[in-house]
Amino acid sequence: MTKYPFPKIDLHLHLDGSFRVETMYELAQERGIALPGETLEGYRQFLFDRSNAESVNEYLEMFNAPTDVLQDAASLQRITAELIEDLAACGVRYAEIRFAPQLHTHKGLSQADAAAAVLAGREEGLKKNPGIHVNIITCMMCVGPETVNWDANMETVEVCRQFFSDDGIVALDLAGAEGIVPLTHFAPLFAKAKEYGLNMICHAGDSQDWVTVRDAMSFGVSRIGHGHHIYENPELVRKAAEKKIALEICPTSNIQCKTRASYPLHPAKNLLQMGLPVTINTDNMVMARVNLDDEYDHCLNEMGFVWNDLIDMNINSARAAFMKDDLRKEIIAELETFRR
Numbered sequence: 001m002t003k004y005p006f007p008k009i010d011l012h013l014h015l016d017g018s019f020r021v022e023t024m025y026e027l028a029q030e031r032g033i034a035l036p037g038e039t040l041e042g043y044r045q046f047l048f049d050r051s052n053a054e055s056v057n058e059y060l061e062m063f064n065a066p067t068d069v070l071q072d073a074a075s076l077q078r079i080t081a082e083l084i085e086d087l088a089a090c091g092v093r094y095a096e097i098r099f100a101p102q103l104h105t106h107k108g109l110s111q112a113d114a115a116a117a118v119l120a121g122r123e124e125g126l127k128k129n130p131g132i133h134v135n136i137i138t139c140m141m142c143v144g145p146e147t148v149n150w151d152a153n154m155e156t157v158e159v160c161r162q163f164f165s166d167d168g169i170v171a172l173d174l175a176g177a178e179g180i181v182p183l184t185h186f187a188p189l190f191a192k193a194k195e196y197g198l199n200m201i202c203h204a205g206d207s208q209d210w211v212t213v214r215d216a217m218s219f220g221v222s223r224i225g226h227g228h229h230i231y232e233n234p235e236l237v238r239k240a241a242e243k244k245i246a247l248e249i250c251p252t253s254n255i256q257c258k259t260r261a262s263y264p265l266h267p268a269k270n271l272l273q274m275g276l277p278v279t280i281n282t283d284n285m286v287m288a289r290v291n292l293d294d295e296y297d298h299c300l301n302e303m304g305f306v307w308n309d310l311i312d313m314n315i316n317s318a319r320a321a322f323m324k325d326d327l328r329k330e331i332i333a334e335l336e337t338f339r340r
């Protein structure tokens with residue numbers, strides 16, 4: 001039994017950063033792909049060393065090897081199913097797993113094929129682990145100036161629309177590097193998604209300042225990936241609180257990427273007190289070597305949160321989640337019973 005026995009929710013979790021290292025090694029061997037570090041232990045060490053990166057963009061380099069490996073339906077299905085099993089084992093009740101279909105099209109898969117493979121993995125994982133609910137988010141990517149992969153991002157919008165439901169692929173996100181070009185350059189992609197009625201999220205305000213959070217909000221997103229640099233603009237915090245824009249805070253990832261100096265200096269607790277729907281998430285379970293319990297430990301021991309904040313933040317997650325309403329009600333009611 002976990003020390004946090006309430007229904008836990010992870011809303012911000014990247015598929016290609018949350019695999020089992022052994023599985024990635026095995027898949028690479030089968031496909032004749034060399035991983036950094038060469039041996040299984042060497043690769044494990046590489047991930048550990050690089051997880052304390054000098055910047056977000058350096059941190060993102062860790063994803064190169066998994067991307068090389070995950071280019072076929074079988075591997076995508078397997079790591080999705082295994083991730084669901086791992087989440088269930090940690091007592092997670094609901095998770096939204098995100099991935100960027102365009103990163104898996106280097107060896108013949110279409111973005112739609114990649115999405116179908118992840119959905120097949122979801123089916124498999126849910127069948128084996130009936131206690132957990134999982135939905136999928138498709139990410140557009142920022143990999144340079146927006147023109148570099150404009151068509152691929154537009155295709156991601158279309159794939160999200162094609163598979164969009166309240167039980168499968170539930171939202172569109174923009175992930176990747178921040179700050180290469182102004183975030184507003186991506187506005188037409190979000191305008192298209194809005195026209196289609198898709199749920200929208202955007203990574204912002206992590207390595208970049210509050211301006212990017214403001215820009216993301218202008219797209220009409222209901223949640224911000226990270227977004228903690230909104231703290232430096234109290235007026236914007238007030239606006240976001242009014243609109244109930246949820247912040248997907250991933251404490252360890254923020255520390256590892258040096259977007260916050262330390263757990264005690266992270267403003268998440270202040271942001272919660274200022275009325276923002278703050279949520280706590282893992283971002284990359286393998287790369288960051290964390291699960292939700294570890295993040296809650298940091299919350300209680302180093303970030304100024306108390307037990308009932310964890311309950312409140314999971315209720316925030318339930319409210320901001322793209323889950324069915326009956327499940328939302330059930331989880332919130334259960335969370336309420338864990339107040340101390």
Ligand SMILES: [Zn+2]
Binds near residue numbers: 012014175203225283
């Ligand atoms: Zn992320």
